[in-house]
Amino acid sequence: MVKYNLKDNSWCIDKFAQKEHWVPCYLKRHFFARMSSAQQSEGMNSYVQGYFKGTMTLFKFVKQYEKAIARRREKEAEAEFRTCTKLPQLSSHHPMEEHAGKMYTMRVFDIFKKHFTSSISLSAKEEAIEGEVCKFLVGTFKIPIEERCVVVYDSSKEEVQCGCHLFEFMGALCKHALKVLHIEDYDAIPSKYILFRWTKEASTGMSFDSLRNTPECSTTRSLWRLWQANSAMMSLACSSQEACVAAMRMLQGFCDSFSTKLPNSNEGGFGESTHPTQSTVESRYKTHKHMKVPLPAISRGRPKSKGLEKHPMEECKGKRKNRCSKCGCVRHNKTKCELTNRNCQTESIRGEDTLDGALSDM
16 A cells, blocks of 8 residues: 555555455464365365356256265265274374374374474474463574464463464464474373364264263263274274174174064164074165165266256257258258359369360460
């Protein structure tokens, strides 16, 4: 405003007064899940462009919308399956990284691992001490001390605050804060800095710690323990083919042994079955035969037109036929038209007669 002499412009004055609502540096103190103001809309636009186009009818739009939603949910299910079955790949044997691998999902753990790996090569200098509050200047060795990031650590409250405000903006500790926790000899991330939405328990919508002291939720607590044991079993069974076969035998034997002990559970559960020699796992497989096959993976770009379903009224219409621009017939084009060939022959004959007359005059 000073450079271009806009200090008296009313529009610039109004926007500058509202800079806390649109300048990125002011938004770091608020939680946005690490997304900028336009990143969410841009991401949805790029995702939607692979399924829709401007000339699409309303019928096709509804069909493609259902496919887009199904594909989105399928990716979410795949990510949840990888989180439950695969073990995180650790870059070190530090207990803090192991604790993060147990708590966070695979996607959030990859982000945490990048910050944790970067924190190892940082330099931290303790500048001032006021009681139990310490101030650290954290940064790379190439950056001068006065330009490094300021991290304040309170040992009494076990709180750490970084000047980059990554935790307030995303919900995960930055590399500067992790460096300070490493200096203070922490073996796990403090519970106050682990958001529930980034943990593996967020998909179920409940935490075991919240149900530990509630006697009326014994059934829910038992189901949660069973789900944790099942997740641990799946992680071990996926290590090798022999372990997978052994786990399947144990699970099948457990279902067969309990099928005769629990009455009134014929449909989709334990108990007596219409096929006594058939295992419960196989009977469940038959009951879910109506389930649809997942959609195939979609490559980059717009889907092929042959994959789009047409409206019944559009299927009745025949394919458009090209017409000849000379005679208007639909059986041929301009290059194969007889009228064009006749005109060409006539012009060639006239040219030969003219040439013969010119030669005779000479």
